[in-house]
Amino acid sequence: MSLANDLYRETILDHYHNPRNQGQLENPTVEVEGVNPLCGDELTLYLDIDNDKVNNVAIKGKGCSINTASASMMSEAIKGESIEEAHKIINLFKEMMLSKEDMAAMPDDLEELEALRGVRNYPVRIKCALLPWNTLLEGINGIKSGNIAHGKTIKPHTVTTE
Amino acid sequence: MSLANDLYRETILDHYHNPRNQGQLENPTVEVEGVNPLCGDELTLYLDIDNDKVNNVAIKGKGCSINTASASMMSEAIKGESIEEAHKIINLFKEMMLSKEDMAAMPDDLEELEALRGVRNYPVRIKCALLPWNTLLEGINGIKSGNIAHGKTIKPHTVTTE
Amino acid sequence: MLDVDKIRKDFPILKRKINGKPLVYFDNAATSQKPQSVINAITHYYEYYNANIHRGVHTLSEEATEAYESSRSKVRNFIGAKETKEIIFTRNATEAINLVAYSWARQHVLPGDEIVLSPAEHHSNFVPWQILAQERGAKLVFLDLDAEGIVDLNSAAKIIGPKTKLLTITQMSNVLGTIMPVAQLAEMAHKQGAIVLVDGAQSLPHLPVDMQKLGADFFAFSFHKMLGPTGVGVLWGKASTLESMPPFLSGGDMISSVWRDKVTFNSLPWRFEAGTPNIADVIGSGAAITYLQALGMENVHKYEQELTEYALAKLSQIDNLAVYGTHDVNKRGGLISFNMAGIHPHDLGQILSESGICIRVGHHCCQPLMRDLNVSGTARASFYVYNTKEEIDSMVEALKEAQKVLGHVACK
Amino acid sequence: MLDVDKIRKDFPILKRKINGKPLVYFDNAATSQKPQSVINAITHYYEYYNANIHRGVHTLSEEATEAYESSRSKVRNFIGAKETKEIIFTRNATEAINLVAYSWARQHVLPGDEIVLSPAEHHSNFVPWQILAQERGAKLVFLDLDAEGIVDLNSAAKIIGPKTKLLTITQMSNVLGTIMPVAQLAEMAHKQGAIVLVDGAQSLPHLPVDMQKLGADFFAFSFHKMLGPTGVGVLWGKASTLESMPPFLSGGDMISSVWRDKVTFNSLPWRFEAGTPNIADVIGSGAAITYLQALGMENVHKYEQELTEYALAKLSQIDNLAVYGTHDVNKRGGLISFNMAGIHPHDLGQILSESGICIRVGHHCCQPLMRDLNVSGTARASFYVYNTKEEIDSMVEALKEAQKVLGHVACK
Ligand SMILES: Cc1ncc(COP(=O)(O)O)c(C=O)c1O
Numbered sequence A, B: 001m002s003l004a005n006d007l008y009r010e011t012i013l014d015h016y017h018n019p020r021n022q023g024q025l026e027n028p029t030v031e032v033e034g035v036n037p038l039c040g041d042e043l044t045l046y047l048d049i050d051n052d053k054v055n056n057v058a059i060k061g062k063g064c065s066i067n068t069a070s071a072s073m074m075s076e077a078i079k080g081e082s083i084e085e086a087h088k089i090i091n092l093f094k095e096m097m098l099s100k101e102d103m104a105a106m107p108d109d110l111e112e113l114e115a116l117r118g119v120r121n122y123p124v125r126i127k128c129a130l131l132p133w134n135t136l137l138e139g140i141n142g143i144k145s146g147n148i149a150h151g152k153t154i155k156p157h158t159v160t161t162e
Numbered sequence C, D: 001m002l003d004v005d006k007i008r009k010d011f012p013i014l015k016r017k018i019n020g021k022p023l024v025y026f027d028n029a030a031t032s033q034k035p036q037s038v039i040n041a042i043t044h045y046y047e048y049y050n051a052n053i054h055r056g057v058h059t060l061s062e063e064a065t066e067a068y069e070s071s072r073s074k075v076r077n078f079i080g081a082k083e084t085k086e087i088i089f090t091r092n093a094t095e096a097i098n099l100v101a102y103s104w105a106r107q108h109v110l111p112g113d114e115i116v117l118s119p120a121e122h123h124s125n126f127v128p129w130q131i132l133a134q135e136r137g138a139k140l141v142f143l144d145l146d147a148e149g150i151v152d153l154n155s156a157a158k159i160i161g162p163k164t165k166l167l168t169i170t171q172m173s174n175v176l177g178t179i180m181p182v183a184q185l186a187e188m189a190h191k192q193g194a195i196v197l198v199d200g201a202q203s204l205p206h207l208p209v210d211m212q213k214l215g216a217d218f219f220a221f222s223f224h225k226m227l228g229p230t231g232v233g234v235l236w237g238k239a240s241t242l243e244s245m246p247p248f249l250s251g252g253d254m255i256s257s258v259w260r261d262k263v264t265f266n267s268l269p270w271r272f273e274a275g276t277p278n279i280a281d282v283i284g285s286g287a288a289i290t291y292l293q294a295l296g297m298e299n300v301h302k303y304e305q306e307l308t309e310y311a312l313a314k315l316s317q318i319d320n321l322a323v324y325g326t327h328d329v330n331k332r333g334g335l336i337s338f339n340m341a342g343i344h345p346h347d348l349g350q351i352l353s354e355s356g357i358c359i360r361v362g363h364h365c366c367q368p369l370m371r372d373l374n375v376s377g378t379a380r381a382s383f384y385v386y387n388t389k390e391e392i393d394s395m396v397e398a399l400k401e402a403q404k405v406l407g408h409v410a411c412k
């Protein structure tokens, strides 16, 4: 079954069944809600950001395997990174999902994210994979722009095919 | 050309080019406006009714040949008749235009109206032929029901395919 | 009874293969497939007599007008309406409901009034009322569902009261499949002087429905769910109610006379059909009615009950699979929502799709109900006249396969 | 230039005979005919991948969503819009204009404000504003037409002022055929802080139009007038303006999240597309764009100018026939309104129809203009890419014939 190759790889199922960084933070710098109106995926991202560094991240939400796994992997990829680095990772990931040509392999330290590459072949699921990342982006942009007061919740933005 | 047989018979063209009872009455019992929203035909009917009798009738309006001829013939057919008789004539005419089966010929004194029988074959034009008659009906019903004060104008009703 | 083999030949799409497997289309509650006769009616219109209607004297326009208006007569006959002027063509059921919300409700719903509805309403029969209620300072009041997922009449009798201005309710839930006791509810509402809107989007395609028995003042549905083309819905309304309503959309064809400083409006039904209508698809919708009437709605309903009974029995044999709503096929239609423990419906839908089986997954535009059920979504299989027991068998096999791929993780 | 013989083969309806005579279709301003490629796109959708869009994970739904959204991209490209989210699918131009009247104008138009429009507006770009103005205590203010039937810019400069909240104007009159100086008017209006709506129902099918040059904030049109199916219109709006507008129709697909007591809305463009859209016909509309782009809109326009020049010359040879609007083909499109003395347009239309020639007669949904012209209606012949000079000759012959049948009565 090609599905097992493309979508339901072992890494993904592992993250789906045992998602990392689940829960919520006591006193987050920002709290961002993301929702995919088309399939009902919802998640809340808690970010603890200080000195331009992502100190901690926690995820609460219900989603499909792709969504849950993507959020879980993302949390591992960005935890401890600088905002700048997080931006780079977000861009790399979005490029892998969205670019027309086949992008070069992910750098070694992000190798795990490769497991999600097959999602590209399933247009509807790309949104599932992207939801956590777009939600993250909104959170760190909100902080950077200074628009977001400490502890504030950013309300659902809507996810589109972009 | 079958059109000339069905629609543009000599009687019709005569009434079109020289419509009878054109103009308006000084002090009508009732004034009724009729309009066909689909093609823009408009007419105003002035009725002088007394003792249940149509003493006089005048027509003002712009319409196509069928509409103009129908109004003109109608005015001749009902002038001087009792309201009851006018009702009978209206019914006979509507039946000729609308009944599925071919109705028997018109009585001798209404023979002229036969010229409009061919209009039946042109569904869009039936409305043109009926507009004056429906407008008349509204006028005499308005008076009979006592709803209409002397000299009042009845505003456009809209003509549909019924 | 239905000759399903013969019916299947009328639906060209059923010849399609997906990943080498025959298409199994169980997403009928979202939209149905179309028989050749409907497709042909549309093609014939475009190839033979396409023209704008109502205001034309030329041959094509006369023919198009005649065909368009004869679809209206077919609708009248199909739903047992008294007059053709009660049939208003819209884009879809959603627009039909919005028409009532804009034209009727904005005249009648006042601060403090109550709009009563079920918690199982589709967003299309929910959001317009939520917006209206907020705008007007009116209140949305929810009926209760019993354990089978049917509106509870005892509690309804307490909820529907003198403040009720509108009762709006779906005749069949598009999530639970349950048939709601619409006639009884309408009677309660009318006793209180309220107006009743019935959302027939899921019921009319599958059940015999008669406006003279339903007890509603308004009835809304979409043709794309009943073998017809996309782009056509209907609002039926009682003539006396429609007559009293101001226009909603305005423009060409809905007017009687226009001056620079005043306007008079056309009579029903055209007063509510502004601009060039969806002529081709209204004509195609007439062909859909002809097709359904030839089958007979009683037969359609019985056949779907048979399929549903079969499917419920089969699904009950799968471990960790929960079906929502009553199991009594006399109280439900042929759509079944379910969830499998540990598997997100989205994943289920995808895996079935690989085997050529189309089901719908997600919130089905019923998020309030999803929240009540405490799920983010369900999987939903919905049947129509061309579906078979063999197709249900294929689905059951694929569901078992999915359980293997994604594994039910006991410890989660 | 266009290869008209080849084009004619693409339109199946042109094979039709009426009363034994070849169909001459000159009613294109009412609705155009459809090429085989458009009909096929619709048929192919129904026979191969019909499904509801956006919320489906199965193959058919993915394919349908992809095709539907790719029509949106084609529209974006065709009209030179910046983003696909600026393209909103409606039923027709009329609904597009009503969307602006309900969602934008009811937020912004206040008592005393002025809505400026031409006296040649179609009812669809007139009645919604008349109703709104009355509701809001705003005022309709009419521009002047010059002797050629074109909006007079000098007088417009005086009429458009600080009270102007909205300028709404057709880019091409559907009665006079005249092309209005939209860009200049838009500039005047913008200087006053007003918003500009352009009705492109008659222009976009026939002229190259580019949103970046037009200067409008909103642009409305219908696909059925540009080789596409019935049932699809478009509202283009500047993203920033659309973003600020509340929803119009509400229901499925236009929401983000729904709770019993609150709701959040979807992003553009879907926020304005409630319920199941007219999927098949939106896809068919994409095929219409492909067809027009292959011809090239410059070529379309040039060819129609040629036909119009020819027709104007021929008509001028008929006694007692008056053409409305400018005779300068650089200032008008390919639609010609005329009247023959002593013959009601209704009769003219009927007589031409007997010879298989379809023209439109009546008020063309422009009663205010009819009153200005002091006529109850006109006869209108309107051309498109498949029409020929030979067809114009046939019409001219038939007009002369009509004069014989109905006779110009000098003494009337
Ligand atoms: C100038 C103009 N505006 C608007 C319309 C309305 O178009 P529709 O009927 O497709 O909504 C028309 C078409 O009749 C038109 O000619």
Ligand SMILES: Cc1ncc(COP(=O)(O)O)c(C=O)c1O
Pocket: C029, C030, C092, C093, C094, C095, C122, C124, C125, C170, C172, C173, C174, C199, C201, C202, C222, C233, C365, D252, D274, D275, D276, D277
């Ligand atoms: C119960 C119910 N109501 C309303 C609708 C809305 O129908 P449409 O999207 O055709 O407007 C649907 C269809 O999804 C439905 O299932």
